[in-house]
Amino acid sequence: MSGMRKWMGAAVGAAGLVVLVAGTFLPWSRSGMTYRDSYESLGVLRELGFIGNVVTVWVAMIPVAAVTIALFALGLRRSAAIVAAILSIIVGTISGVAAVQGADEGDLIGIASSGPATTTAGSALALLGAVIVLATRRTRVAQQRTAGGEP
């Protein structure tokens, strides 16, 4: 039963990470009638001199998510869950703030809502999967200790 839950947690976590990354390719900013995804938006902000090279750090999230999914697939679920939890908390916070700030249609330039909202949902899903994986292992260890077996 715990094995099933464990795999379910890994699947939910991996799916959350995929949704998280997919959300970053949806509209994050709107300038007039032009919508830009998170990478284009950060590129424009960098081009306009408002930010430094934050975009590289933001892009680095993709390989981290990919490696985390690979760890889930290889059965290193606990390590993957820890990375997924950290990644989803960081990205989810950023996208959550953007989602709240967004959807102001009155301004000529603003934050679009679909990208941040999707990424926030993906972050929540990834965090849920990570929690399931971590909680399942703890439960199993506790049960083994109670039964006198070796953990």
Place this chain on the structure above:
Amino acid sequence: MTYPPQGGQWQPNDPNQQYPQQPYPGQPSVPFPAQGQQYPQQQPYPQQQPYQQQQPYQQPMYDQYGQPMQQGYGYPPPPKRKRTGLIVGSAIAAVAVAAGAVVAVVALNQSQVNEGSANPQDAALKLVSAVGSADVAGVLTSLPPAESALLRDLNSQATEEFKRLEVYKKDADPDKVAGLDIKTSNLRFDDAQKQEVNDHLTITKLVDGQIEVNSDLSKLPFTDKFLDMAFPKGAPSTSKTQKIDIGKQVQRSKKPIRIATVKVGGEWYPSLFYTIADYALQDAKKPWPKTPVAAKGAGSPGEAVRGVADAALDADLERVIELMPPDELGALHDAGPVLLQAIAGRTKPTGAKITKLETDTSSVTGGTKVTLRELEVTADGETVHIVRKGDCYEGTADGKTDQLCAADAVKEFGGKKMPAGAKQALTHLTEGLFKNGLGVVTTEVDGKWYVSPGRSFFEVVLTALRSLQPSDIEALAKGGR
């Protein structure tokens, strides 16, 4: 026949190989008695027979005896581990990592906002499309990098100052052009009419399309306090819509809309300054010159300023243009010969010479500001010496020395009729200008220094804004009524 006699080469390391390299004792060392006869010397080696059957020696030891021994000791065969999960997991992991790498590269490419275009028409269309979709960020990033940087720096700094002075709301965004909405449709360029001026400048011609401009003053980011001051009888709620039919305009004027595009770093950009220069040349009925005034920068910010000052006194406009930044004011360099031709013979050297010029430099956004520390000018045998002392300037001429400070300058303003608040505002303004020092902004291009007129002008405006306080805006508004 000699050895080896049994067909095939003898292998020295082959344990199954029969030994007889050398004749056996008692045997003649001469060739064998008869060809095709069985070699009798092989018979005396009966141990060869089992040796020949010892193939299992080549296998591991436990294999040799493995089967019967294992069965004999009763060990069960090891259970076969299912590897399906591992294989599937590995495959998923490999796909995930590969997909992650590809997606990361795509994302990185998308973040490279290089709004240059492959050809002039695409560049012009990109600008017009950005304007048409009210894409302010797109407009700013579609201009040549130097022009974009100039406008961006001015916009962001001025917005911050207006917010501090409570003219703009605190949440005003420098990128927001609130209150203005522009839509375009059916834009068409005439490729046949495009004018290739030189290898880096092409004028594109817009011949058809519609532009709709909606403006609404109530959406501007002014504070209520400022609106009350500026419009005591209530802000006009003007929402206007203006439609422009480019096709009709072009038919009427018989002149297409010209948009100048320039090639920078191998890519084409629509240029605001080149477009202005192009229209100026059109008005003057002058063509673009074939050769530009080449940029010749100075070794340092101070030398650039000194060069421009010397050239201005000598009425040497060509040298002045040479010292203008070629990235920001490439249009001036390209149109320079027409200007030189236009003013030829109309200006004369002043005769004044700068005998001493010492400057201070400070870093400002986008360049280096050069301010005056000491200046000595000689003209008609007379020498004027100006030196900055703290927030005051001390001038000496004809052996007479005068000092001008901010407080002295303020006394000259307005007289007794000026309201106290307005006088206070002017005091702040003057003190700020004296304290910060008026200067010119220089920029570095390819290791050489140039004087930037645009940045210098904006720096003066920004210095004035920085000198004021929020209460000064109110006082000036009341004093202006």
